[in-house]
Each structure stands twice: as structure tokens, then as C-alpha cells.
Amino acid sequence: MLTTFEQAIRAQLIIPEQRELYDYWRRKCADGRFPMRADIQPAELKALLPSLSLLDILGDGPLNLRVRLAGTRLREYYGVETTGRRVGDFDLGDQRAYWETAYREVIEAGRPAQGVVPLTPWNQPHVFQFWLRLPLIDAEGRIVMVLGHDAFLQSEKAHALASRANLRIA
Numbered sequence: 001m002l003t004t005f006e007q008a009i010r011a012q013l014i015i016p017e018q019r020e021l022y023d024y025w026r027r028k029c030a031d032g033r034f035p036m037r038a039d040i041q042p043a044e045l046k047a048l049l050p051s052l053s054l055l056d057i058l059g060d061g062p063l064n065l066r067v068r069l070a071g072t073r074l075r076e077y078y079g080v081e082t083t084g085r086r087v088g089d090f091d092l093g094d095q096r097a098y099w100e101t102a103y104r105e106v107i108e109a110g111r112p113a114q115g116v117v118p119l120t121p122w123n124q125p126h127v128f129q130f131w132l133r134l135p136l137i138d139a140e141g142r143i144v145m146v147l148g149h150d151a152f153l154q155s156e157k158a159h160a161l162a163s164r165a166n167l168r169i170a
Helices: 004-012 016-028 042-051 072-078 093-107 156-164
Strands: 052-057 065-070 113-119 124-137 143-153
Touching (some): 016 042, 016 124, 016 143, 042 052, 042 072, 042 143, 072 124, 093 113, 093 124
Antiparallel strands (some): 052 143, 124 143
């Protein structure tokens, strides 16, 4: 049974693949704890792999994350390989505070977060990035990784969905 907060997060997920990943992640939660990285099986997420990312939390600061794995779709839209790079090293322009808040929600508050932003820092303001970030824990229950899903839409439908979507962290 989903809590009110979990129901609210799921209701805000416009992209079907994000609802699929969120439901999968929730099924992997056990005994009131978030899943561990070992609980997430790529073979069970084959269709989602091009849009998935795994980020290692390196230390203090919400953008002190290293991209352990980034699907091919992310490279296509960002125009650069992000695997192995630190999130804080990217020029996020006026979206820096937005992303800091998003990752604080996941890492410090210990809650899933979702939203939508234009790809302005990546010189694609006509493309909207619908994102989902989910915490993963270690054996001691500390949040040590972030599982991400990013969908990129650039049609009129994307503009309509973006106007409907909550542009802030849930």
C-alpha cells in the first residue's frame, strides 16, 4: 500500500516508463527501507536501460555525485558522455539551484523526486527533460546512490505535458 506521499509522487509521473520504474523501485523496497543497488537488476529493466542513470554520492554537497552509469539516450541529448563525470562539473547555468534542490530532496530528505525542465544548459531549450530520481541505500541503510530516469520530449505534446507537470520537486 502506497503512502499519501508515494501516491502523490506516482500521480505526478507523466511518462509511462517513469511510472514503470517507480513501481519497480517500490516493489524492491523491503521492511520500510529503500532498495540497495544489488536489488536493482538491469535484466528486469531492459526497455528502460537507455534512459537510466546511476549516480554515486561522493560526499558533502548535493551535486557531489559521480555518474557511474548513463544510458545511451542521455548521451544523445546531452551531446557528451557523462559516465565517470561529476554532476557538479557540468555547466548547469541558471538550473544549478534547481538541481541542487532536487538532489537534496533525494539524498538529504530521503525521498524520491521528479520534475521537468527545458534542456537550456545543453543548448536545446525546445527539448523538455522529464526526470525521476530515486534513492538507493547500502547495507547500513545510508543513501549512497541515486537511480535516475530521464525522458526527453520535443513535440507539441511535450510542451503541453510540461505545462501540466509540476515544475518543482514533489
